[in-house]
Amino acid sequence: AIGWSKKAHAIIKKINLDEVIKSEGVIAVVTADDIVGRNDVGPVYDGDPIFPKKAEYYGQPLYAVAATTTELANPDGSGGFHQFINPQKADNYELGWRGTNQNFSYEFTGFHIDLKDELIPFELASSPGRTFYSNAGSSDRSGIELALSWTMGDSFRADVSYTWSEFEFDSFIDDNGNDFSKNYLPGLPRHFGYLGINYDSGKGLSAILESVYSGKLYTNTANTVQVNGYTVANFRVSQEFNQGNWTLRPYLGINNILNERYNSNIRINAFGSRFYEPAPGRNLYAGIVIRFE
Numbered sequence: 519a520i521g522w523s524k525k526a527h528a529i530i531k532k533i534n535l536d537e538v539i540k541s542e543g544v545i546a547v548v549t550a551d552d553i554v555g556r557n558d559v560g561p562v563y564d565g566d567p568i569f570p571k572k573a574e575y576y577g578q579p580l581y582a583v584a585a586t587t588t589e590l591a592n593p594d595g596s597g598g599f600h601q602f603i604n605p606q607k608a609d610n611y612e613l614g615w616r617g618t619n620q621n622f623s624y625e626f627t628g629f630h631i632d633l634k635d636e637l638i639p640f641e642l643a644s645s646p647g648r649t650f651y652s653n654a655g656s657s658d659r660s661g662i663e664l665a666l667s668w669t670m671g672d673s674f675r676a677d678v679s680y681t682w683s684e685f686e687f688d689s690f691i692d693d694n695g696n697d698f699s700k701n702y703l704p705g706l707p708r709h710f711g712y713l714g715i716n717y718d719s720g721k722g723l724s725a726i727l728e729s730v731y732s733g734k735l736y737t738n739t740a741n742t743v744q745v746n747g748y749t750v751a752n753f754r755v756s757q758e759f760n761q762g763n764w765t766l767r768p769y770l771g772i773n774n775i776l777n778e779r780y781n782s783n784i785r786i787n788a789f790g791s792r793f794y795e796p797a798p799g800r801n802l803y804a805g806i807v808i809r810f811e
Contacts, residue, residue: 604635624667654687664679686701713728738787750776752775766806774798776800
């Protein structure tokens with residue numbers, strides 16, 4: 519994060535960064551006094567300091583903050599940290615059951631989460647591509663997770679999993695008075711499934727064929743834009759060779775076998791409806807792992 523000057527012209531006598539330094543996730547704060555060597559980035563002539571001793575225009579960078587989180591970025595354009603955002607708090611309830619029966623294992627889990635002051639991402643017209651956060655009033659998250667694994671003989675194993683989710687805002691009115699209560703949380707599908715077939719010869723040859731299904735989801739808090747679900751299939755095969763202390767494992771794979779059109783990421787509440795980050799189509803890859811022990 520960058521701290522900006524709120525004055526067009528000012529002599530900087532002191533910058534009080536005590537509250538910034540004490541903020542959660544902050545690793546370091548850098549000002550002009552911390553720069554070793556030449557404090558100037560002018561490409562031809564001097565006069566363009568990294569961080570100045572005197573502010574010469576509104577919005578001039580005065581200091582930088584290194585942190586392990588972006589949730590505290592200030593959306594008002596003044597830089598530094600968002601001082602009016604609260605940490606989200608959650609009460610989690612979970613009940614599960616698992617078991618095995620010879621070559622078959624299973625796991626079933628039900629869960630419910632009550633969240634208060636949930637952090638919701640958004641973008642601004644003045645800073646497209648940069649993510650800020652605001653607090654929602656509260657939300658409820660309930661769901662069921664099911665996982666099955668079946669070993670067939672000495673070489674094959676099938677893995678199946680499914681997740682059903684019901685995530686919605688319990689109470690959420692934004693700063694503009696928009697009421698999103700009972701809307702579904704954006705960026706999260708209601709249905710998600712996985713199927714994988716694994717093969718291991720026991721002699722170095724292994725392969726996996728897998729398929730992933732992700733259901734429909736919303737791109738924004740208002741639930742006005744919905745993204746269709748998709749199914750993607752992938753395949754990978756490898757062969758391991760051992761010679762003395764050396765192990766070689768070449769591999770070959772193909773992603774998105776069916777050339778499905780889908781998005782690898784959704785930018786929630788992106789400005790200008792720039793929600794979509796398309797995934798690559800069908801693609802091949804190969805490589806080799808070399809290990810010496």
